[in-house]
Amino acid sequence: xxxxxxxxxxxxxxxxxxxxxxxxxxxxxxxxxxxxxxxxxxxxxxxxxxxxxxxxxxxxxxxxxxxxxxxxxxxxxxxxxxxxxxxxxxxxxxxxxxxxxxxxxxxxxxxxxxxxxxxxxxxxxxxxxxxxxxxxxxxxxxxxxxxxxxxxxxxxxxxxxxxxxxxxxxxxxxxxxxxxxxxxxxxxxxxxxxxxxxxxxxxxxxxxxxxxxxxxxxxxxxxxxxxxxxxxxxxxxxxxxxxxxxxxxxxxxxxxxxxxxxx
Amino acid sequence: xxxxxxxxxxxxxxxxxxxxxxxxxxxxxxxxxxxxxxxxxxxxxxxxxxxxxxxxxxxxxxxxxxxxxxxxxxxxxxxxxxxxxxxxxxxxxxxxxxxxxxxxxxxxxxxxxxxxxxxxxxxxxxxxxxxxxxxxxxxxxxxxxxxxxxxxxxxxxxxxxxxxxxxxxxxxxxxxxxxxxxxxxxxxxxxxxxxxxxxxxxxxxxxxxxxxxxxxxxxxxxxxxxxxxxxxxxxxxxxxxxxxxxxxxxxxxxxxxxxxxxxxxxxxxxxx
Ligand SMILES: Nc1ncnc2c1ncn2[C@@H]1O[C@H](COP(=O)(O)OP(=O)(O)OP(=O)(O)O)[C@@H](O)[C@H]1O
Ligand SMILES: [Mg+2]
Numbered sequence: 001x002x003x004x005x006x007x008x009x010x011x012x013x014x015x016x017x018x019x020x021x022x023x024x025x026x027x028x029x030x031x032x033x034x035x036x037x038x039x040x041x042x043x044x045x046x047x048x049x050x051x052x053x054x055x056x057x058x059x060x061x062x063x064x065x066x067x068x069x070x071x072x073x074x075x076x077x078x079x080x081x082x083x084x085x086x087x088x089x090x091x092x093x094x095x096x097x098x099x100x101x102x103x104x105x106x107x108x109x110x111x112x113x114x115x116x117x118x119x120x121x122x123x124x125x126x127x128x129x130x131x132x133x134x135x136x137x138x139x140x141x142x143x144x145x146x147x148x149x150x151x152x153x154x155x156x157x158x159x160x161x162x163x164x165x166x167x168x169x170x171x172x173x174x175x176x177x178x179x180x181x182x183x184x185x186x187x188x189x190x191x192x193x194x195x196x197x198x199x200x201x202x203x204x205x206x207x208x209x210x211x212x213x214x215x216x217x218x219x220x221x222x223x224x225x226x227x228x229x230x231x232x233x234x235x236x237x238x239x240x241x242x243x244x245x246x247x248x249x250x251x252x253x254x255x256x257x258x259x260x261x262x263x
Numbered sequence: 264x265x266x267x268x269x270x271x272x273x274x275x276x277x278x279x280x281x282x283x284x285x286x287x288x289x290x291x292x293x294x295x296x297x298x299x300x301x302x303x304x305x306x307x308x309x310x311x312x313x314x315x316x317x318x319x320x321x322x323x324x325x326x327x328x329x330x331x332x333x334x335x336x337x338x339x340x341x342x343x344x345x346x347x348x349x350x351x352x353x354x355x356x357x358x359x360x361x362x363x364x365x366x367x368x369x370x371x372x373x374x375x376x377x378x379x380x381x382x383x384x385x386x387x388x389x390x391x392x393x394x395x396x397x398x399x400x401x402x403x404x405x406x407x408x409x410x411x412x413x414x415x416x417x418x419x420x421x422x423x424x425x426x427x428x429x430x431x432x433x434x435x436x437x438x439x440x441x442x443x444x445x446x447x448x449x450x451x452x453x454x455x456x457x458x459x460x461x462x463x464x465x466x467x468x469x470x471x472x473x474x475x476x477x478x479x480x481x482x483x484x485x486x487x488x489x490x491x492x493x494x495x496x497x498x499x500x501x502x503x504x505x506x507x508x509x510x511x512x513x514x515x516x517x518x519x520x521x522x523x524x525x526x527x528x529x530x531x532x533x534x535x
Contacts, residue, residue, distance in 0.1 A: 157327055158357035158415075160345060162422065163374035172370055176361040253361045255404040 018043050041223040049227035059231065065208040069125050069197035070239070073132025074190055078182065080133070081140025081189075086178060088141075089148035106138045110196070114203045123205050132196025139189045140182055147181030148174050180254070183247055190243050194236060209235065271339060272300040273426050273458035274324055279333035281319050293319050295484040297333065299477060303425075304456035308469035310521075311479030317462040318354055321428045324460060325351045337426070350424035352415055352432045354462075358403045364390060364414045365399040371418045389417040393447065408435040409444070420451060427452075427459045433468070441465070445472055445501030453498055466521075470513055471501045478521050489520050 001009075025042040026033060037045075053059040088095040114131055121127040151173055159173050182189075201210025209232050216224025279297040282290050294316040301307045309317050322328040323335055326346040335342040337349070358367050368386035369379070377385070390399055393413040403411055412432055419427065432448075433441040449472060452459065463469050469476045470493055478489035493513055495504055504510055 152357075154353050154355045154357045155359055158351070158353055159359070161325060161327075161349075161351045162371045162418070163347060165374065168373060172359060172362075172373075176359070180361065253363075253402040253404070 038220075039222065041226050045223045046226045046230060049223050050230055053227060053231065059212075062208050062212050063231075063235065065125060066194070066197050066201065066210070066235070069128040069132060069200070069208065070190070070193045072125070072129040073196050074136055074193040076129065077133045077136025077193065078140045078189060081137045082144050082178060082182060084137075085141045085144025086148060086174070089145045089178075090174075095145075102138075102141075106142075110134050111199065111203070114200055117200070118204050128197045128200030128205065128208070131200040132193040135192035135196045136189045139185050139192060143181040143185045144178040147178045151177045180251070183251055186243050186247055187240060190239060191236070194239065198232065271303070272336070273303045273305070273338060274299070274301040274460060275334075275336040275339075276300075276320070276324070277334045277336070279320070279323060279330045279335060281316065281323055281328065282331040292484045293482055294479075294486065296486045299487060301426075301458045301460055303338075303458050305475065306452065306459040306461065306473045307475045307477060308461045308463060308473035309477045309479060310463060310466050310469050311485065312481045313464060315479045315482045315485040317479065318430050321351065321430050321460060321462060324426075325349060325428055346426070348424060349426035349428050350419035350422055352412075352419050352427070352429040354430035354434065356403070356411060358411060358414055358418070360403050363400050363402055364395060364406065364410075367403070367414055368417045368421055371421050375422065385421060386417070389421045390414070392451070393417050409433075409440050412436070412444070413447075416448070423455075425457060427457050427461075429459065430462045431464065432461075433463075441468060442502040448472065449497075449499060449501060466514065466517060467505060468501075470495075470510060470517070471499065471504050476513075476517055478517065489517065491517050491520075 021040065022043050024030060025036045025040050028036075030036060088098070110131060113134060114127070117127040117130040121130055156169070156173060159169055164172065197208065198210035198213075201208035202214045203210075205211045209228060213225055213228035213232070216222075216228060276297050276299040280292065280295040282292045285291050297320065299307075299320075309320065311317055319328065323330050324342075324346065326335075326342050326344055337346055359370070362370065365383065365386050368389055369382040372382040372385065373379075387396075387399060390396060393416055395410060395413055395417070398406060398410060398414075401410075403414070406414065412435075416432065433444045436444065445468060459473075461469070461473060466476075473493055476489075476491045476493060477487055478491070479485050480488045491513065495507060495509055495513075
């Protein structure tokens with residue numbers, strides 16, 4: 001399928017879904033129109049609300065807060081994950097001792113931590129950053145740990161035969177290997193940073209996209225909830241495409257799908 | 264017995280045996296009773312059936328592997344830890360996939376404390392010498408198998424090691440390219456005759472390139488079953504030398520011996 005046809009198909013699916021939504025909420029197919037609109041709003045209303053949010057400028061403040069939380073959660077989570085992943089991969093004993101604790105901490109559903117973080121860090125952005133951190137940290141940690149431990153033994157032996165000392169091995173072999181794995185999980189970890197921020201806002205705050213959605217829900221404003229979700233979805237797509245650009249920049253050395261080099 | 268008079272051999276393996284622990288506590292005796300000496304400036308080829316322990320022997324010589332018995336000496340000194348005086352061209356891909364060809368070669372000079380600017384310059388020269396001038400900025404995955412081997416060769420040679428360990432360096436290449444690479448190697452080697460330990464499964468290639476061909480038996484407990492001097496004149500052309508009558512005589516001699524010895528080893532294995 002060509003790029004153009006693919007794009008057409010993607011847009012087509014969206015239009016069909018919107019049309020269905022419009023039909024169901026504007027014609028008495030399932031129960032009364034009033035009822036259907038209460039539960040599902042209508043595509044027109046939702047779009048109108050989105051436009052009004054941007055027109056009034058009100059939404060920018062919330063987007064900015066959520067973006068800040070996402071970026072901070074990602075930076076701290078990835079930084080901590082790289083550091084600890086590296087340390088544990090190079091110090092077997094440390095990894096063995098801490099293994100059950102890491103596993104336990106990772107298995108914990110993070111939502112239960114949100115109120116505690118709110119208690120510790122207040123209702124501002126830092127409690128959301130903390131929540132996002134707990135999500136991002138483990139993804140990056142496990143990936144870097146894996147990456148450093150699974151460096152090709154031949155590449156490693158070769159580097160050592162070239163006379164590299166521990167510091168040079170770190171710089172030329174372990175570090176790039178770890179970064180590769182970190183970047184391969186970049187989409188997931190950035191996504192989780194955003195999830196942490198939005199869930200945190202949803203559970204208790206006074207700003208951000210999560211807060212907007214929660215505020216609309218509390219008064220059964222379905223249009224407002226859907227509008228918030230649409231804005232969130234676009235926000236996610238934008239961030240994800242930025243990540244893709246960064247990824248392509250940093251991983252030029254990797255073979256693309258089918259062994260063909262990336263541009 | 265493998266010690267050269269005065270202990271001046273570049274590489275000496277004396278009574279070397281190497282065993283690998285297997286799952287379930289068993290032990291696999293890969294090689295046993297290996298006695299081999301490579302003099303400075305000598306080009307020695309090792310041939311033997313697949314899995315006999317050729318790579319294992321090179322690993323032991325490189326100091327990557329500890330023999331379970333016997334002694335490895337480098338220029339008369341017992342080897343402990345990595346063998347810093349040798350360069351090792353691995354059988355498998357060993358380039359850093361995240362570095363360009365140029366960086367892969369230049370980084371080999373960093374441990375010697377060469378400035379980066381100078382390292383890049385010398386790496387460019389070496390890559391030119393192995394015919395990869397237009398591929399300086401290519402990452403390993405963009406290169407063909409033969410091109411990767413040439414980058415690896417430049418990476419090893421740029422450090423100017425006193426001993427060269429080469430494990431089937433032309434393994435994945437077609438016959439034509441093998442001969443071109445063989446000539447390239449001979450030309451580079453002729454400039455400052457290093458001691459070379461060259462592993463191959465191609466007997467013709469072994470004879471065409473080397474001063475001596477060492478034949479190993481099949482494993483387990485593989486050992487050296489033949490050691491043949493190649494008296495062909497140098498400089499040689501790796502392709503044309505194969506037409507030399509002397510080449511055929513040596514090939515026949517080694518091959519008949521190799522076959523007889525393998526059959527003997529096989530019969531012994533049956534009886535034991
Ligand atoms: N780490 C290991 N653990 C267990 N057995 C090993 C290990 N490394 C090598 N062996 C065994 O030792 C023997 C010799 O292996 P080696 O790689 O040296 O063979 P080779 O002569 O280089 O073969 P090829 O020509 O196919 O490269 C093989 O039977 C192999 O299975
Ligand atoms: Mg091998």
